[in-house]
Amino acid sequence: DFECALEEVKPAFGVSEEELEAVIQNGIIHFDGIIDDILRSGQLFVDQVRSSTRTPLVSILLHGPPGSGKTALGASIAQASQYPFIKLISPDSMVGFSEGQKVTAINKIFADSYKSPLSVVVVDNLERLLEWTPIGPRFSNAVLQTLLVLFARRPPKGRRLFVIATSSLRPVLTEIGLGEVFDSELRVPPISNIRSLEYVLKEVELFHSSQERKECIRMLEEAGFASTQTDVEEGNGKLRIGVKKLLSMVEMARQEPENVAQRLVGALLGLGM
Amino acid sequence: DFECALEEVKPAFGVSEEELEAVIQNGIIHFDGIIDDILRSGQLFVDQVRSSTRTPLVSILLHGPPGSGKTALGASIAQASQYPFIKLISPDSMVGFSEGQKVTAINKIFADSYKSPLSVVVVDNLERLLEWTPIGPRFSNAVLQTLLVLFARRPPKGRRLFVIATSSLRPVLTEIGLGEVFDSELRVPPISNIRSLEYVLKEVELFHSSQERKECIRMLEEAGFASTQTDVEEGNGKLRIGVKKLLSMVEMARQEPENVAQRLVGALLGLGM
Amino acid sequence: DFECALEEVKPAFGVSEEELEAVIQNGIIHFDGIIDDILRSGQLFVDQVRSSTRTPLVSILLHGPPGSGKTALGASIAQASQYPFIKLISPDSMVGFSEGQKVTAINKIFADSYKSPLSVVVVDNLERLLEWTPIGPRFSNAVLQTLLVLFARRPPKGRRLFVIATSSLRPVLTEIGLGEVFDSELRVPPISNIRSLEYVLKEVELFHSSQERKECIRMLEEAGFASTQTDVEEGNGKLRIGVKKLLSMVEMARQEPENVAQRLVGALLGLGM
Amino acid sequence: DFECALEEVKPAFGVSEEELEAVIQNGIIHFDGIIDDILRSGQLFVDQVRSSTRTPLVSILLHGPPGSGKTALGASIAQASQYPFIKLISPDSMVGFSEGQKVTAINKIFADSYKSPLSVVVVDNLERLLEWTPIGPRFSNAVLQTLLVLFARRPPKGRRLFVIATSSLRPVLTEIGLGEVFDSELRVPPISNIRSLEYVLKEVELFHSSQERKECIRMLEEAGFASTQTDVEEGNGKLRIGVKKLLSMVEMARQEPENVAQRLVGALLGLGM
Amino acid sequence: DFECALEEVKPAFGVSEEELEAVIQNGIIHFDGIIDDILRSGQLFVDQVRSSTRTPLVSILLHGPPGSGKTALGASIAQASQYPFIKLISPDSMVGFSEGQKVTAINKIFADSYKSPLSVVVVDNLERLLEWTPIGPRFSNAVLQTLLVLFARRPPKGRRLFVIATSSLRPVLTEIGLGEVFDSELRVPPISNIRSLEYVLKEVELFHSSQERKECIRMLEEAGFASTQTDVEEGNGKLRIGVKKLLSMVEMARQEPENVAQRLVGALLGLGM
Amino acid sequence: DFECALEEVKPAFGVSEEELEAVIQNGIIHFDGIIDDILRSGQLFVDQVRSSTRTPLVSILLHGPPGSGKTALGASIAQASQYPFIKLISPDSMVGFSEGQKVTAINKIFADSYKSPLSVVVVDNLERLLEWTPIGPRFSNAVLQTLLVLFARRPPKGRRLFVIATSSLRPVLTEIGLGEVFDSELRVPPISNIRSLEYVLKEVELFHSSQERKECIRMLEEAGFASTQTDVEEGNGKLRIGVKKLLSMVEMARQEPENVAQRLVGALLGLGM
Ligand SMILES: Nc1ncnc2c1ncn2[C@@H]1O[C@H](COP(=O)(O)OP(=O)(O)OP(=O)(O)O)[C@@H](O)[C@H]1O
Ligand SMILES: Nc1ncnc2c1ncn2[C@@H]1O[C@H](COP(=O)(O)OP(=O)(O)OP(=O)(O)O)[C@@H](O)[C@H]1O
Ligand SMILES: Nc1ncnc2c1ncn2[C@@H]1O[C@H](COP(=O)(O)OP(=O)(O)OP(=O)(O)O)[C@@H](O)[C@H]1O
Ligand SMILES: Nc1ncnc2c1ncn2[C@@H]1O[C@H](COP(=O)(O)OP(=O)(O)OP(=O)(O)O)[C@@H](O)[C@H]1O
Ligand SMILES: Nc1ncnc2c1ncn2[C@@H]1O[C@H](COP(=O)(O)OP(=O)(O)OP(=O)(O)O)[C@@H](O)[C@H]1O
Ligand SMILES: Nc1ncnc2c1ncn2[C@@H]1O[C@H](COP(=O)(O)OP(=O)(O)OP(=O)(O)O)[C@@H](O)[C@H]1O
Ligand SMILES: [Mg+2]
Ligand SMILES: [Mg+2]
Ligand SMILES: [Mg+2]
Ligand SMILES: [Mg+2]
Ligand SMILES: [Mg+2]
Ligand SMILES: [Mg+2]
Structure with a gap:
């Protein structure tokens, strides 16, 4: 019944x-x-x-x-x-x-x-x-x-x-x-370490090669973002972005194929401003 | 008339x-x-x-x-x-x-x-x-x-x-x-000592054996909750829970048969956070 | 006309x-x-x-x-x-x-x-x-x-x-x-001395004997309430109750025939808490 | 036209x-x-x-x-x-x-x-x-x-x-x-000296004889009210009453024929309280 | 067209x-x-x-x-x-x-x-x-x-x-x-010097003779009002009146033919009070 | 489709x-x-x-x-x-x-x-x-x-x-x-340097000759406005005007053909007041 x-x-x-x-x-x-x-x-x-x-x-x-x-x-x-x-x-x-x-x-x-x-x-x-x-x-x-x-x-x-x-x-x-x-x-936490971010970038296929993706990640690390949750807890890194906003930034970056990494990094840094 | x-x-x-x-x-x-x-x-x-x-x-x-x-x-x-x-x-x-x-x-x-x-x-x-x-x-x-x-x-x-x-x-x-x-x-006071709490647990038959129940009570005592009203008045114990919320926690704990005591204790400790 | x-x-x-x-x-x-x-x-x-x-x-x-x-x-x-x-x-x-x-x-x-x-x-x-x-x-x-x-x-x-x-x-x-x-x-003032209160108790026949009533009054005096208006003006006594509330307390007290005086005194003391 | x-x-x-x-x-x-x-x-x-x-x-x-x-x-x-x-x-x-x-x-x-x-x-x-x-x-x-x-x-x-x-x-x-x-x-000022007040009392015939009226005025002077506007300006006297309220007090006083002066003086003094 | x-x-x-x-x-x-x-x-x-x-x-x-x-x-x-x-x-x-x-x-x-x-x-x-x-x-x-x-x-x-x-x-x-x-x-400024005021008085023919008008102006000067805009800028004079209010005062003053100047000056001085 | x-x-x-x-x-x-x-x-x-x-x-x-x-x-x-x-x-x-x-x-x-x-x-x-x-x-x-x-x-x-x-x-x-x-x-920034302003003036043909326009620009420079964005960043110049307001001022200035430059400069200086 x-x-x-x-x-x-x-x-x-x-x-x-x-x-x-x-x-x-x-x-x-x-x-x-x-x-x-x-x-x-x-x-x-x-x-x-x-x-x-x-x-x-x-x-x-x-x-x-x-x-x-x-x-x-x-x-x-x-x-x-x-x-x-x-x-x-x-x-x-x-x-x-x-x-x-x-x-x-x-x-x-x-x-x-x-x-x-x-x-x-x-x-x-x-x-x-x-x-x-x-x-x-x-x-x-x-x-x-x-x-x-x-x-x-x-x-x-x-x-x-x-x-x-x-x-x-x-x-x-x-x-x-x-x-x-x-x-x-x-x-429901925001994305706060680069490993999670990288996972998303891979999933949405923003870059044509993993080489390009890794280059982008390196730029972010140099910019001072924390790599893992442990880093975050140790006080490093200022990454804090909802997956929804990240997906939006990814699509914007995609518009300038020659500049994908720069635009994404720029947008992520812009958050902290 | x-x-x-x-x-x-x-x-x-x-x-x-x-x-x-x-x-x-x-x-x-x-x-x-x-x-x-x-x-x-x-x-x-x-x-x-x-x-x-x-x-x-x-x-x-x-x-x-x-x-x-x-x-x-x-x-x-x-x-x-x-x-x-x-x-x-x-x-x-x-x-x-x-x-x-x-x-x-x-x-x-x-x-x-x-x-x-x-x-x-x-x-x-x-x-x-x-x-x-x-x-x-x-x-x-x-x-x-x-x-x-x-x-x-x-x-x-x-x-x-x-x-x-x-x-x-x-x-x-x-x-x-x-x-x-x-x-x-x-x-109408909240439950504020372990004896009252134990009474409720017994009544609703959360545990299969009184052995399990007693073990759970021991865990709570170790966590620092007061045993009796007299203890409460002496300043011990931070238990303070409405019977309605307690009944709700009991049912949640029941969902994980292998972990009943841990979940209940966790939930009760969570109140104090 | x-x-x-x-x-x-x-x-x-x-x-x-x-x-x-x-x-x-x-x-x-x-x-x-x-x-x-x-x-x-x-x-x-x-x-x-x-x-x-x-x-x-x-x-x-x-x-x-x-x-x-x-x-x-x-x-x-x-x-x-x-x-x-x-x-x-x-x-x-x-x-x-x-x-x-x-x-x-x-x-x-x-x-x-x-x-x-x-x-x-x-x-x-x-x-x-x-x-x-x-x-x-x-x-x-x-x-x-x-x-x-x-x-x-x-x-x-x-x-x-x-x-x-x-x-x-x-x-x-x-x-x-x-x-x-x-x-x-x-x-329109509240009742603020025991004489007035006694007058009311007598009028509403709360006690079966004047003996009982006097005993009750004695308990109130011992509790520190002022006896007369003059006492009140001299700063004694904390009695301050509307006749309406007093009549309500009287009826509550009447419910426990064995305890009338205690209940009334308790209620009156409760006001000051 | x-x-x-x-x-x-x-x-x-x-x-x-x-x-x-x-x-x-x-x-x-x-x-x-x-x-x-x-x-x-x-x-x-x-x-x-x-x-x-x-x-x-x-x-x-x-x-x-x-x-x-x-x-x-x-x-x-x-x-x-x-x-x-x-x-x-x-x-x-x-x-x-x-x-x-x-x-x-x-x-x-x-x-x-x-x-x-x-x-x-x-x-x-x-x-x-x-x-x-x-x-x-x-x-x-x-x-x-x-x-x-x-x-x-x-x-x-x-x-x-x-x-x-x-x-x-x-x-x-x-x-x-x-x-x-x-x-x-x-x-439009209030009445603030006894001369004006006396004028009103006379006009409304509160007292049966001018003797009584004068006695009442004397009581007011003794109570410290100023006699003339000049006195007022010199800081004396606390009389300050609208003619409408004065007429109301006069009628109240009239209710107790034996006590007219006392009641009026009392009422006027009451204002200052 | x-x-x-x-x-x-x-x-x-x-x-x-x-x-x-x-x-x-x-x-x-x-x-x-x-x-x-x-x-x-x-x-x-x-x-x-x-x-x-x-x-x-x-x-x-x-x-x-x-x-x-x-x-x-x-x-x-x-x-x-x-x-x-x-x-x-x-x-x-x-x-x-x-x-x-x-x-x-x-x-x-x-x-x-x-x-x-x-x-x-x-x-x-x-x-x-x-x-x-x-x-x-x-x-x-x-x-x-x-x-x-x-x-x-x-x-x-x-x-x-x-x-x-x-x-x-x-x-x-x-x-x-x-x-x-x-x-x-x-x-749109108020009238703030006597010359402007005099101009208005003349225009509305408040006085029967220019003699009377000049006398009135003299009274105002004696009262300390500034004569010209330059005086005003030097900090003299407290005249500050809208032409509309001035016209209203002129008409009030006109009601007492024997006292025109006094009433006008009084009214103007009243502003500063 | x-x-x-x-x-x-x-x-x-x-x-x-x-x-x-x-x-x-x-x-x-x-x-x-x-x-x-x-x-x-x-x-x-x-x-x-x-x-x-x-x-x-x-x-x-x-x-x-x-x-x-x-x-x-x-x-x-x-x-x-x-x-x-x-x-x-x-x-x-x-x-x-x-x-x-x-x-x-x-x-x-x-x-x-x-x-x-x-x-x-x-x-x-x-x-x-x-x-x-x-x-x-x-x-x-x-x-x-x-x-x-x-x-x-x-x-x-x-x-x-x-x-x-x-x-x-x-x-x-x-x-x-x-x-x-x-x-x-x-x-969308306001116009904040004289070069941009000059560009607008030229475009709307406020002056009959570039000679006149340059004279006007010189007056503005003398008044202390910054010439270029670089000057602005160095802290010079207080120019800050929306293009819409500028166009409005231009039209007002045009009303007095003999005084165009003076009126425009006056209006622009008036902003800073
Ligand atoms: N792990 C994930 N969790 C949630 N959403 C995800 C995840 N991965 C991808 N997404 C996608 O990200 C978007 C999340 O947006 P959603 O509207 O759920 O966020 P939200 O927190 O509700 O936002 P808002 O605060 O604006 O309400 C959805 O488009 C969803 O498909
Ligand atoms: N001793 C008890 N007193 C009251 N309720 C009890 C007792 N023992 C068990 N219960 C059960 O606990 C629940 C108490 O919930 P109830 O809605 O009465 O609480 P409440 O104080 O009114 O809550 P709320 O503050 O949300 O209004 C009921 O389901 C009731 O059957
Ligand atoms: N001397 C008294 N004066 C007034 N009420 C009395 C007196 N003696 C007995 N009563 C009874 O006490 C009660 C007084 O209640 P009442 O509603 O008049 O009080 P109240 O001051 O208007 O109360 P509230 O502040 O709630 O309006 C009535 O039931 C009245 O019959
Ligand atoms: N000299 C007086 N001036 C005004 N009213 C007088 C005078 N002499 C006697 N009265 C009477 O006194 C009363 C004055 O009351 P009135 O309502 O005019 O006062 P009010 O100042 O308007 O009061 P409220 O502030 O309540 O409006 C009237 O009944 C009037 O007939
Ligand atoms: N030079 C003047 N400028 C303006 N009004 C003048 C002048 N000379 C005479 N007047 C008269 O003075 C009066 C000015 O009143 P108006 O209502 O214009 O003042 P306003 O500033 O609008 O007043 P409000 O602040 O009450 O609105 C009018 O009756 C007008 O005819
Ligand atoms: N570079 C320019 N950018 C924008 N508008 C320009 C530009 N050059 C000329 N204009 C003209 O300047 C005016 C700008 O006005 P507009 O209403 O767009 O400003 P706005 O910032 O929306 O104003 P508001 O804050 O009042 O809404 C328009 O008439 C437009 O045609
Ligand atoms: Mg949402
Ligand atoms: Mg409820
Ligand atoms: Mg009532
Ligand atoms: Mg009125
Ligand atoms: Mg107006
Ligand atoms: Mg707009």
Whole structure:
């Protein structure tokens, strides 16, 4: 009857495949062990929701600097759950919504989730959903109160829900009272050593030869960036870039085939300015 | 004619059994004498409202840290009263309500309660009903003013009302003027010694053998947590966890059968970080 | 033709007996000479309004700590006036009203009062009517401006009006500009010495024998509370409790017949904590 | 054709006799030379508006402490002008008006005034029209902007307008930018010496014999109040009371025929507390 | 076809002669060379707009203390342009308008101006249009944003527009971001030396004989006011009065024929108090 | 089928030629190498969007002081792209729009852009779109949140979008959280050395002979302005003027043929005052 339930929910709602795929368009590059750790932790929570009777609701937060890959990782965990109900709540689909319309849209997805025996809801980009602005500071209290309740409200008897939220402003969440509501938090770090960076460059085939790539890496080392995580911990290196921004720089550099390495190094150094 | 009144109110309103049961889903674990004290005090107020002619209205506040069990205890006291009218006012059922709709909904339940000779209303999670935000600070003054009046307004002649409110932000209540309105306050403490914690672990059967459980307790003692309340008072131990959060950690730990003790201890230590 | 006017106003409005009685449900206990002084002063103003042609409008303020008996005393003075028009404006009957609705309701009662040759309007609990909140601070400026005008606006020719307002936040009234508008102010003090307290205990028959009551009083004296007003003025004693709260404590204590004195003393000591 | 114009305006508008009389109900007592000065200055402006072609608009401000007689004096000057259009704009007739309704009502009266060759508009109690509150501070900017424009806008060709405004919060007017808009300002002082006070007591016949009155005056002198304006200027005496409040105290004292002097002195001393 | 265009616009809009004349009712008195300089500069801008193809939009600001004659001078420049479209945007005609109505009205006039080949729009009294209040400070951001755009938006191809704005709060314009938007600024000074003042007195024929006038001037010199601009620059004299206020004082003084000089001197000295 | 797509979009939307031309009315004067650099960088981004599959969305910011030519340069880059969809979002066409209308209009253009395979949207004058005011500070959070989402939201599969935003308040963008959203930033500098200025003067043919122009330049050098960029870097010269303002000054100077040089020099010196 699990499958039956699955059938039952399909017509009105279900899994939003396309939306999820859109946010992982460039795939997941395993440039560091931490990426696998995050995906594995996600899987454990998926299992807990499926099996424990005492915790029909589990909510986690993926947080990290802008462009570090939170959305892509959250969507990947959700997709891998294979639950019958998987939905993405994203500010992208709420442009121009009034406070009230946002609250209604969010509430609707949670209400829908309660109709499936097993559901996962990805609530992407909390600060944007909350319309956070540092000046004031200001935000939508209506959306905040809605999230505070929905993240803690038990689904009805027999239903189970896994909530994955993302944010790049972790300290703001504490300030506004959203800091204690999650069962667990996972940090998504930026790329901070050259080994990880090199892994990405290789993966996206920026250079025609590994010779060229190595030359580029050497330039970065000379510029003083740390090579490995251990170096970073020893205080070396000022590299700190989200994988999303790195991919953007790679594409810019690609525009000047004769100057790829110089442009990339220049852009990375520009960050530190 | 008491029974008759009871019959009379049933159709339109009455006791919301399901809602109350939902919030006590995991039962009440008697991990400490204080739990029994709270339930007994509750019973005394129930008796007072039933018998004293001079106090047809009694209101109390259950306060304590997040997840300490306020809602479950409040609902338990209400359920045990066996009054003909028992209702739960909770933000869970008001998601997306405007200020005005909240005020109307709250007012409606109090108005309904006046139709029964004996009523108990549990007003759960005051800070969420008030849409409290520390930044600003901001909250719904309309809801606040409504509660200030309703918590102090005598029921009509011949009617009696017992109000049980809960909050995890006691100091905020004072700040906004809700501090003086209650006839009495009961504090719901977090679990703060290992004996209480062990009691819970036993009750939920986290370990297959008492041997394993004891090993886990030993690890916690080594980590420096206080064993008994007396130890706590002597300044030892930094344990401070709501029973709700503890139950959540227990279920997470259960996911890794080979590592239960380590995960639980890790999670408990993580709190102090 | 005075009686005729009285008849004339009856249909549409008049004296709201029930409302007034409701707020004096527990009667007036004459635990101190000051209570009689207040009632006598009230009577003098009632006479002035009836007789002086130069002051067709007189407004007074009853102020004092929460639960000191302001509402009951104000209602008593109004009731004793035997004017043909006596109305109570109270936040109790305005739950859920918008600012505009409050202003309309208040304005309506004053307009009605102008139809009677002699009227008294009790405006109870100014801070609640104003929706005052210390945080911000915030309040309804629309209600404030309405009261500022109504408390000072002369009734039409041939009509006379006595306004009795109550508040437990006297300093706030000054802050917001409501401090100068009254012709006179009467302070309603809390119970601050054991003699007054004993008077109340006797009146409400908390103890079965005067022996028991005296024993209780002795315990309070030992606890350091002042016996008489003179003691209080000499700096002794920390008793300071509104008669309303005292009556509530008395009823709680009554629930444990074996422990009445201990519970009462404990509750009174709890205040000072 | 002046008379003809006068006839012309009567039906739709004109002189609001009743309203003006209502605010001077207790007459003008000439307790000090300054009262006559104010009335004479008023008359001069009345003449200027009537005769000068370069100043078809003149606006003045009567300011002074609460109850000093501003409204009564402003109304007296207006009444004495014998212009065909005389109107009172007062918060008394705007209770419950929204900001917009106030602006419309005020604007309407000015628009009406432009239909008469000669008009005087008394704008009473600016702070109340502006809904001023010291906390915030807050006020109706819509009303303020309306007054700022109307007080400076020239009437159409051939029309002349005299504006008399009153306020007891002169410094607030400066703060909000209403300080420079008037062509002239007249200060209405409180009663500050015993001679003026005695003049009033005599006028209102508080005492049955001049003997009693003199005895009362002696008591006040003994209490340290200054006798004449010269004394005041030399730093003596703390008397400072509006004639309106004095008249109110007189009527209260009258209620206790046996104690008239004591009560009056007590009330006057109470001011200084 | 220039004349044709002129004809074309007449029906729906065109030159608002009456409005312009109304604000120059008392004419322009050439009491100082600066007055001619301002008028000449205005004429130069009028020529530039007519002839230069690169600057189809020119905007200037006339600023100076209250009553210094900004509106009259702005209107004079506009009138002298003899453009086919000349309009005055003034708060006088927007009393009681909502923010939105103001924006619409202002926008409408600019839109109309784009239909004429050559237009001049006088935007009078910016601070009042903006509903500026120093407390807060507050103003209509909707009006501000509208003006910021309209003052900088190029008219459509083939159309030319000259904008003349006036304000007596130059520093406020900078604060709110309106300081940089103008192509040029002209300061309209107050009268600050006796020679200019004497010129005005002569022009308005306050005195019956030049003898009397000279006597009055002597009194002012004795009072310490500076005689000429050079004196002013050397630090003498505290005269500082707008021509508008001076004209008002002149008319007041005229009311007491026997005392003209004394009253005028008194009024002028009163300014410095 | 690229051309076909182009055809397809024409009817409902497409390239807004006229609007773009309007903002470049005075052409681009190549007074400095930096101008060419900016245009070349723009072209590189145009190519990247057209060719890279990993970056279907690229957004850049043109920032610099008022009048430095941001809008003209942004429009030039857009025009040169020859994409089938080119639109300008400008506050000029949103005067009088409510917050909601602005959000809808902006959202609409982005939604339209998604229908074309290749699009460029110029979002001109961010601070005005945001209704930014330094006092408060205040701005439209609804517009800000809309831009934050739209500048980062990937177009649907197969669509590519290039966003060019302009602002003269770069620091404000950081303050309100719009600082990190762009893939790249280009600074548009003011004219800061005499060589560039001379280039402009020549181009617009202000002087009849190069002799006159040189004389003018000499006067500026004597006034202490720096001749070349190198001088500027060495700390000389205080010239700092946007090309737009310079063109305006040139036209003013042209009005007085006999005094061209003096007026221009005077105006330029006036800036430094
Ligand atoms: N290891 C990785 N983790 C996450 N994303 C990756 C990884 N490798 C490649 N990517 C790609 O990098 C991009 C990450 O962007 P994503 O939007 O997920 O970042 P984000 O942290 O959510 O950014 P923002 O802070 O702007 O919300 C995606 O396009 C994704 O396909
Ligand atoms: N002794 C106990 N007291 C209260 N709850 C208990 C106890 N033992 C077990 N529980 C269970 O623990 C949970 C307590 O959660 P509850 O929602 O009541 O906490 P809370 O303090 O109201 O939390 P919050 O601060 O989030 O409102 C319930 O599931 C309840 O069944
Ligand atoms: N001497 C007394 N004066 C006033 N009330 C008395 C007195 N004796 C007994 N009472 C009873 O005490 C109660 C006083 O409550 P009341 O509501 O009037 O106090 P309050 O000061 O208005 O309280 P609050 O500050 O909450 O408005 C009433 O029930 C009244 O019947
Ligand atoms: N010399 C006087 N000047 C003014 N009023 C007088 C004088 N003598 C007697 N009165 C009476 O005193 C009262 C003055 O009250 P009025 O309302 O004019 O004072 P006010 O200054 O306007 O008060 P508020 O500050 O409350 O507006 C009136 O009833 C008036 O008839
Ligand atoms: N030289 C002058 N310049 C300007 N106005 C003059 C001059 N001589 C006489 N006047 C008269 O003085 C008055 C100036 O008033 P105007 O309203 O123009 O001043 P303003 O500066 O706009 O005042 P406000 O600051 O109140 O807006 C007009 O009546 C005008 O006819
Ligand atoms: N090199 C140049 N770069 C930009 N604009 C130029 C250049 N040379 C001439 N111009 C002209 O200068 C003017 C620049 O004005 P533009 O509106 O683009 O400036 P802006 O920086 O956007 O101003 P604002 O800060 O007011 O928005 C245009 O008329 C343009 O035709
Ligand atoms: Mg993201
Ligand atoms: Mg709870
Ligand atoms: Mg009360
Ligand atoms: Mg008055
Ligand atoms: Mg003006
Ligand atoms: Mg621009």
